[in-house]
Amino acid sequence: MPERSRDILSQTHPYDSLPAEALDALAQDVDRRDMTAGEAIYTQGQRLDALYLIIRGRVDVTDGSGEILSILGPGNSFGERGLMRDGRAVTSAHAAEEGQLLTIPDRTFRALVAEHPRVARFFDRTRPARAKRQDLTTMSLDDMMTRDPLSVPPDTGIATAARKMRDNRVSSLMVTEGDAVIGIVTTRDLTNKALAEGLPHDAPVREVMTADPMSLPPSALVSDVLHAMVERRITHMPVVEGGRLVGMLTQTDLTRFQATSSAALIQDIAEAETLEDLTASVGRIPQLLMQLVGAHNAHQVVTRLITDVGDATTRRLLAMAEAKLGPPPVPYLWLACGSQGRQEQTGVSDQDNCLIIDDTMRPEDDDYFKALATFVSDGLDACGYFYCPGDMMATADRWRQPLRVWRGYFDKWIATPNPEAQMLASVMFDLRPIGGDAALFDDLQAETLKKAAANSIFVAHMVSNSLKHTPPLGLFRGFATVRSGENKNTLDLKLNGVVPVVDLGRIYALQGRLTEANTRARLVAAIERGTVSASGGRDLLDAYDMIADIRLQHQAAQIRRGEKPDNFMPPTDLSDFERSHLRDAFVVVKTMQSAAGQGRGYLS
Template identity: 35%
Template sequence: MEANHPELALISDFLANCLPFDSLDSVTLLELAEQFEIAYYRHGHRFSVADGEGLLLLRSGAVDQFGEEGISQRLESGESFILPPETQGVRFTAFEDSLIYHLPEDAFAALCARFRHVDRYFRSRRERRLRRAARYRVQADYYSRAVADVMSSPPLTVTPETSIFETAELMTAKRVSSVLVERDGQLLGIVTDRDLRSRVLAAGRNGEVTIISVMTQQPRTVALQANLFDAVLIMADKRVHHLPVVDEQGRACGMVTTSDIQLAREDDPLFFVQRIGRANSEEQLATMMQRLPEMFRQWVAADTQSHQIARLTTTISDAVTRRLIELAQLELGPAPAKFCWLGFGSQARGEQLLGGDQDNGLLIEDGLNESQKHWFEQLGKRVCDGLNACGYVYCPGGVMASTPEWRKELGEWRKTVDAWLRSPSSAAVMRVSIFFDLRSIYGEVSLCENLQIYMLSQTQKNSIFLASLAENVLSSTPPLGLFGRLLVERGGEHSRELDLKKRGILPIVEMTRLHALANGLAEVNTYARLHALAKMGVISLADSRNMEDAYTLINSIRLKQQARQLADGETPNHFLKPESLSRLQRQHLKQAFGIVRQAQDSVRLNYRSGI
């Protein structure tokens, strides 16, 4: 093939920047480019791809993939469409005008046969999508799980002639709470712990009597092919806690109990939060929170979007905080005045991940006496100690409701804000960067809203303060050197690693906060701020989307790194070795850092007069 065909060169150059084609030599890429067919779909066009139709590669635009549960992911430039075997009901819709390259099945099969690493790449993608689809279905509809997935099998059985005493011995030895009574494989009845208490002990029956005399005859059952929703409905309707599972011939093959259902829901985030709300001690909360790292790892493995994971971990953090406050009030008595527990920083933004420390405070209505102040001092200490026990370690800088500086009445908080704005020292700017991202976690929301409105009214008209804040924003530059090379940390524990948080995440968060404070925006979530700033015209829609994409990409890489660290038994952090990334991933990361650098240049221009 001649290399001077411009169309083929364009395709070849594009393939060189897409996984796994980036590992192929230029001659192979040109040969491959000749085999691709090109299709163009307008916005809103719907189409489907059957397994065995080859490979589709998105050249430009965006395409939404839909399954039986609705939209499952949005594909962007450089991503391929390859479906797992036996996929049902998958379709695509062009979210934007899209240009798509199609490699026919025979050419795709020949490519995989020729290059083992290409075959492994697409095979692993099939497997990952199968796992992800399964996990999405579990998360999206917990009750659609099959009864067979959660039942205990095989069930303990006895004959009608077995004595009550022998049955109780068997149940104790097998550590089960129920037994089925059968004859010749046919289910006759069921006996539970409750039956033994109410029908034997309470009734004074002789233990030598046969079990048939106390069993529940013809118990309600559920079919092996049924789902959990069917089982829960039956148990709720009949008010039973044990439900035999039977096959097509009516033979008992398992048992579903309320304990089985609860155990199956342990890793469901919503159920986990509900359990947190029912915890009766700090110790119980701390034990429950030991599950969070594994849940986090599972969310990442399921390709859950980074902002969704952040919202989940923040929701759990909020739930723990609220329950600790409730437990403290059970001991201290009701609050003597209206108050609001404030979350700062990443918790306030709904962007909290693993490994973070506490950032919180207490906002109390004006007019406290000494006795009331002492009550809130105790509350702050108990809750912060509890959070530390649950894995949210004490803030090294003391930004916690347990310290007087961060536990104040509304009027005192206003004076503190005034002092920070009048004298924007580096220490004051650091406090503001934490405090101005605030959210009510518990208590009187109106107190938090009152303080936030006051802060925004003061920051908008203070150009010197905004300039100081901008200077702080510009102090953390993205790790890019000459010719776009990635710059790693020099010296220290994380030498030759990238600091994804300090050099990538925080600059985006802080620049977005700066624009929000300068324009009186009440939103604190980074994505919400970017959308609002674009809507106001403070930044262009293109810049808003670029910042959002950069933030998502860097966060996604950080999450996957932390999941790997958890799997290896390490403490998750924000540092990454560049060599652990593929060439294409490094290129995307450089582009994200480049967007951060351009945004900082814009900040420098817009706030130069104040600086």
């Protein structure tokens, strides 16, 4: 029997990564268990004492409402999440057909995780190891290089080469024969070797190029480039992989990288004199995002820094508007909602904003504030923060009102939670002051949270509304991708990825009267204050971190390829390991949605 168990384990990941002696010991500890169709292997909330591996048959994993989350077959392990947390199952598992299981005792499973990193990484599916944060010198060339650099054949005339550099605004050209790099020609070469020596304009670049230039692979570190540039007094580093030219890194790239930090961007934005200057500065956000992700910053750091740039842009536009229109007739407050309000902006964001105006405003004062709102919203659109498709902007009369009207809005939404009221309340619960008199919001926020939390009918409607966006879980361990349109067969990492967690975080904030607007901060506060159970909250926090990180990595990869970033990722972009982990993160989100829908804080 141990021999048969060993054979099964040796052919199943991650047990196949164990050394022979550990595999032998594991085979001695496991047991066989027959299962009959319809049998409950365990139920949600039950304390688990073993991990299960399917030898034969099928197991359905369901949430608290009985909805199937996963259909598992031979070779799949399950039950590990309960073992890795507090010992209680977070889902239920039933045998869909007759079969057989291999059971690994809890103590044995914990020893495996503690002693074998590969096994630990496999089962710690929503807490992937994060690389140590990097700075400029420890980043790889792959995160910084210019891809597909320009090249010319060796017989190209120097005048033709010079025009190509001028027209493309580059300082070098690679000289190639087929895929092989045989040299590099720079503007310095054209000056010192061609112009100074009086070579004819049709002389071939092979006469002035630097032959057999030093090159590095994409996996090399930027520090390697820096050291080579200092030691060899060079300014350009070709990046070659498998004998093929794939990129270029120059001193100019390094200088531009150091200049593209959130602090540098915000300083440029604060000093911008014209909309053109502002647009040029904000246009560096994609590069900033790519660099922040490439340096392995946590998603909440990346989105916070990106949002800081959006905040600074908004405040600069408000200052420009006041300079053009004159001082405001009464105090006002510009607020952001949506991703900017939650400090979660990425490489693609629209604008969601509104104006709260002091109650002393007169009807004729609205001409000023409408002009101010138009100036700022138009400016944001020019900078890349496109107009809100739902017209949730201060340019709409409805969202540019005195404080007393805003109080009336929230009172009405809470008292009559129809679908529109739920939608609007969901958006407005993410409000965050950006510029103006912040005191206009303090009392409104506190009063609204108190009234909303005290209205059980409103809370119930908000909970129901928050469950409309579901994770993209398909059966048979797959994903439910977009079914049609230009994004067919992709995962919507926004609508079906982060939004379900954003909705849950908003519910926890409402129930706990939490003032935080940021989703991750809401989850942490909900755990600390007992709004959600510690076990469920930690699982959801881990799941959110994984989904949000993958979303940013997807956008950074698009930017590196010269594409416009979006939220639609083909599952084929993920490795099998990543697919498994991401799906488990979606299962956690779905489980927490089920718990919220049943009025539970997961597992208390």
